[in-house]
Amino acid sequence: MLKTDNSTIQAVFTKQKNFFKTEATKSVAFRKESLQKLKQSIVSHTEDLYAALDSDLGKSKDLVDRTEIGRVISELDFTLAHLDEWVVPETVPSYPGTTFSEAFIEHEAFGVSYIIGPFNYPINLVFCPLLGAIAGGNTAVIKPSESVPETALVIQKIIQSVFDEEYIAVIQGGRDENEFLLSLPFDFIFFTGSPAVGKIVMTAAAKNLTPVILELGGKSPFIVLEDANLDRAVDMLTFGRFSNSGQTCVAPDYVFAHESVKDALLAKLVERIKSTIPDVDSVGKLVSGKQVERLTGMLEQTKGKVIYGGEAKVATRHMQATVVDDVNWDDALMREELFGPVLPVMTFTEIEQIAEGVNKHHPKPLAAYVFTNDIDKGRKLTTQIPSGDAIINGVMQQASSPYLPFGGIGNSGVGEYHGKYSYLAFTHRKSVVINK
Numbered sequence: 001m002l003k004t005d006n007s008t009i010q011a012v013f014t015k016q017k018n019f020f021k022t023e024a025t026k027s028v029a030f031r032k033e034s035l036q037k038l039k040q041s042i043v044s045h046t047e048d049l050y051a052a053l054d055s056d057l058g059k060s061k062d063l064v065d066r067t068e069i070g071r072v073i074s075e076l077d078f079t080l081a082h083l084d085e086w087v088v089p090e091t092v093p094s095y096p097g098t099t100f101s102e103a104f105i106e107h108e109a110f111g112v113s114y115i116i117g118p119f120n121y122p123i124n125l126v127f128c129p130l131l132g133a134i135a136g137g138n139t140a141v142i143k144p145s146e147s148v149p150e151t152a153l154v155i156q157k158i159i160q161s162v163f164d165e166e167y168i169a170v171i172q173g174g175r176d177e178n179e180f181l182l183s184l185p186f187d188f189i190f191f192t193g194s195p196a197v198g199k200i201v202m203t204a205a206a207k208n209l210t211p212v213i214l215e216l217g218g219k220s221p222f223i224v225l226e227d228a229n230l231d232r233a234v235d236m237l238t239f240g241r242f243s244n245s246g247q248t249c250v251a252p253d254y255v256f257a258h259e260s261v262k263d264a265l266l267a268k269l270v271e272r273i274k275s276t277i278p279d280v281d282s283v284g285k286l287v288s289g290k291q292v293e294r295l296t297g298m299l300e301q302t303k304g305k306v307i308y309g310g311e312a313k314v315a316t317r318h319m320q321a322t323v324v325d326d327v328n329w330d331d332a333l334m335r336e337e338l339f340g341p342v343l344p345v346m347t348f349t350e351i352e353q354i355a356e357g358v359n360k361h362h363p364k365p366l367a368a369y370v371f372t373n374d375i376d377k378g379r380k381l382t383t384q385i386p387s388g389d390a391i392i393n394g395v396m397q398q399a400s401s402p403y404l405p406f407g408g409i410g411n412s413g414v415g416e417y418h419g420k421y422s423y424l425a426f427t428h429r430k431s432v433v434i435n436k
Contacts, residue, residue: 001146002153002172006180013184015166016112016139025109025137025167028087032080034134037162039076042069042127045158049123052150056122058285058317063244068123071400072131078402078419079131086135086423089432102434107427109137110211111187116178116201117155118192119145119287120247120339125215126155129190130168132422138188139167143181146174147287179204186210188426192249194337195411202414213415213425215249216408217337219362220369222252222395223354223381226260228371232393234268236369237343240395242277242321245284246341250367250389250396253338254327255345256354262347266325270308273321283341285317292319295340299324301332304344329361351377355384364388364410369395388412 024030042049049069053059059068089106113133117126122145133140142159144152156170163169171177182189182204191201192215205212222240224233240252257265277283286292292314299310302324309322319341327333327344334344348354358365368387370378375392382390388408389398399406402419417425 001174004171004173004177009171009180012165012169019166020111020139031134035076035080041158041162045154048154052154055150056148071124072127075128075402076131079135083135086420101436104432106430106432108430113138113140113188114186115140115142116191117144119147122148122151125192132417132426135423136426138426142170214413216413217249218365218412219253219337220365220367221358222255223370224257225372226258227373230265230268233371234272236395238272241343242283242341245286247339250399252369252395259347259349273308277321280311280313280320281318283321286319289314289317295342298332303331358385364412366408366412
């Protein structure tokens with residue numbers, strides 16, 4: 001694993017503090033030029049990214065184009081198109097009884113930001129937050145995940161080819177480097193990862209009263225009511241659960257299906273898996289052999305019935321798309337987020353059991369997915385289940401629109417981003433009053 005010594009990290013941090021003081025990053029022209037440079041560098045390193053993501057995670061070029069490079073470039077272009085309007089101060093009306101003659105809200109950069117990247121979508125989930133940092137007028141220190149070493153090196157190449165480290169820098173390393181970085185008085189921290197590490201980040205940030213955004217995860221339910229379109233549900237379930245070998249924070253983590261349609265749903269799902277992703281290496285690589293062993297260990301402990309899959313190869317980090325029926329809330333597969341190509345299936349008989357069960361056992365998931373032809377019934381369910389986001393008759397679309405704030409609640413996260421919300425995330429809304 002690549003390492004970075006503390007003196008180098010401290011020097012980069014000091015340089016960025018000093019550079020931010022020059023106010024160079026406040027210029028809108030500078031921000032837009034920086035975004036253009038980043039875009040050009042990402043595009044010029046496309047082949048490097050294909051190779052690195054295939055090596056680290058077994059991602060196909062198509063998946064990289066759709067969920068990594070394509071997502072970043074699309075959001076970058078959106079930011080460039082709208083930044084001029086975002087930076088305009090918002091004038092507010094005078095309030096009765098006040099004496100000021102003008103009041104407005106302006107957006108002020110926090111300063112030096114720290115972006116901690118995850119392994120599962122290492123390009124998307126590093127560079128999309130970086131867009132917010134740049135658009136907001138901040139500097140940024142990036143630590144890519146040490147679990148995807150080849151991709152981390154390409155991220156460093158992309159940044160170093162166009163930016164000085166006094167503005168944007170990449171620090172390579174693992175836990176030791178992250179602990180030292182978190183001890184520094186950053187002005188803002190953006191973390192994507194597990195709730196367990198999110199708590200560590202938040203604890204460290206509290207020592208310096210540093211604001212944070214935590215993009216975490218959790219067990220997002222895939223709820224199928226008795227009137228659902230099962231073909232649509234299978235389409236979304238196959239895509240959402242098994243893409244990127246199940247390593248997606250907003251992936252449906254378990255199915256909660258009405259007893260009258262569960263068997264038909266599973267028959268269609270198994271048929272789809274057999275025809276599209278049948279083999280042990282069909283859905284990409286897990287991040288480590290340890291993760292393969294963790295999932296196979298859960299399968300050994302489950303009280304449910306494996307109706308498809310279960311094969312795994314630790315040496316190559318592959319695991320077959322796996323479906324497990326007759327699972328209960330206390331099952332080994334229901335203790336924590338799976339983050340792999342394993343799908344537990346539970347059954348309900350009365351609609352009242354849905355919100356009651358989700359809210360009791362895995363409250364406030366990152367997303368709640370409900371499939372039904374009765375939209376009013378679906379909306380009622382989404383209001384009964386507090387969650388970061390919710391979709392009726394679909395999955396994961398909330399993470400791709402720059403018009404929607406994306407983020408969790410409670411154990412699934414703090415704060416949101418994407419599009420203008422990324423700009424808002426990396427800026428302080430400052431009230432300004434002028435008495436003339």
